[in-house]
Amino acid sequence: MFFATPNPHESPAVTESAPDTGPQNPEFSLTFPYSLGCPPVGAGFRSQLEDFQVVEDLGFAPAGSGEHLLLQIRKRNENTRWVARLLGEHYGIPELGVGYCGLKDRRAVTTQWFSVQLPGADTPAPPSLPGCELLASARHPKKLRPGMHRGNDFAIVLRVDPEGVAEVQQRLEAVARHGVPNYFGEQRFGRDGNNLREVARIVGSRQPRFKGQRGGLYLSAARAWLFNLVLGERVRQQLWTEVADGPLWGRGRSAASETLARDEAEILAPWAPWCLALEHSGLKQERRPLVLAPQNFVWHWQGSDLHLAFSLPPGTFATSLLRELAQLQAPPIPHQPAL
Secondary structure (H helix, E strand, O other): OOEOOOOOOEOOOEOOOOOOOOOOOOOOOOOOOOOOOOOOOEEEEOOOHHHEEEEEEOOOOOOOOOOEEEEEEEEEOOOHHHHHHHHHHHHOOOHHHEEEOOOOOOOOEEEEEEEEEOOOOOOOOOOOOOOEEEEEEEEEOOOOOOOOOOEEEEEEEEEEOHHHHHHHHHHHHHHHHHOEEOOOOHHHHOHHHHHHHHHHHHHOOOOOOOOHHHHHHHHHHHHHHHHHHHHHHHHHOOOOOOOOEEEEOOEOEOOOOHHHHHHHHHHOHHHHHHHHHHHHOOOEOEEEEOEEOOEEEEEEEEOOEEEEEEEEOOOOOHHHHHOOOOEEEOOOOOOOOOO
8 A cells, every 4th residue: 555544634645656657658547437337329519619618707797907918718629728828919918928718619609808018008909819719809907817717608509419318318308317427538637648648658757747837737637536536436436426526636734534545545556656646746735526516507409400509617627527418429530839
């Protein structure tokens, strides 16, 4: 066992005798256990951009004054970071001066807010960005930061195999009653799980350090992976609706009971070096709900095309819901240059 006996008020400590790298040649399967069993039905997903639409709910109105200019932008098939970079270039400020509440899917039609730090009375004209439409602008005293918004509203079309409509309907009703496991989506792990492979490389190095702009992405991926492992085990045990939350690993106090903390430590024992690396990186112990309950969840059928609408809080993933309904069959993702 790689963990010491946990204190009920502390995250379980990893002993210094833990191996350096964790599992040898780990396989990062992103197919986590299903609460309703693996769907036997296939469905076209993102067949066209309009099949996946997201509108960010900021949760507050811009103040109308302040050193940050808030821009509400609708973008088609464009990356959030790419838009932020172009905004910085247009206004002549460092990219760090551009804020946003969260990354939105690229292969979609998405509406979100950006903030640009522009002190002074003058407000330069907004840029004309390919694939983007400016919907609104206003001044505000604070920069937008990740998770600052109230949530996201989704409108999604799944093009279901006609023979599977009855099966998907039953799954919809179950999701409406119980929610779904609150997995981190594949987006968090990079294309084909490459962020996790980079974490494994870093953790296996002589002096593990998560540096630079992408260091935070790798830390986030590692944390999400460990959480999904715990949640996946809860789903296997059919306890995911009975246990309130799971670990976002880090150092410091944990809200978990002694029994729960010990159980989580046992699940993550093979990944002790990853836990230790997260603690040494300064991340604090947090908790995340195991159940994702969509709000305003409605749907209707047009033939075998399923039209869904629902709202989710920040940091959750629509694909965690959709995966319980059908095997999602999306067109190949074109290569996108690294940011």
